[in-house]
Amino acid sequence: MSQLYTIAQQLEQAIRASDEFQQLKQAYETVRRDEATYRMFTQFRDVQMQLHEKQMMGADISPEEVQQAQAMMSLAQQNEKLVALMMLEQRMSTVISDINQIAMKPLEELYRSFTE
Template identity: 60%
Template sequence: MSLSLQALARQLEQAIRDSEPFRELKQAYEDIRRDEAAYRMFANFRDIQLRLHEKQMRGAAILPDEIEQAQKAMALVQQNAKLARLMALEQQMSMTLAEVQHIAMKPLEELHRSMMEGD
């Protein structure tokens, strides 16, 4: 990566850290950390997610009871106001970062498109 691109990437990182959505997300994590019941629920939900993701990456079958367990954990998470807020904020941040990635990829997409149009 060229020096100027690295510097811009660092500026983007700092801009993300300084953004209101990131600060809200960070505060939501701190709120969960201070609430023992919510933290246990969150940790359990993340463990289930990671286990299923690892199985999926290995190409292993995800069993119906594992899907049911994940659905029950998700339902519990959604019933907790702090966790529901955290999940919503994570989704918003994820959408923002996906948009940033889409913008950053435009030059390559245009290059590929121009190559295909040249045929």
């Protein structure tokens, strides 16, 4: 089992060294250095997290909260630094999702074999 952890740590290092992660890191630093953009980013992220927490707890999200999130998204989409950051976050998320699918393939095949 320890070999799997070693490989996982190697994967972590590969992700950190990847172009996708390095570009994301640079985009985040660009946003961080721009005070107004960073403030918008943190406010947007906070609203997203609050709505996500409500969803996870099964709580209702008010129309006002939805409207606030949409307004913040609209503002964020007008800021090219935030647009670049969001695109790079999405690319990194896709990479992580693909890696997860690859890692889970043996279990999926095993479980599928029980139903065949």
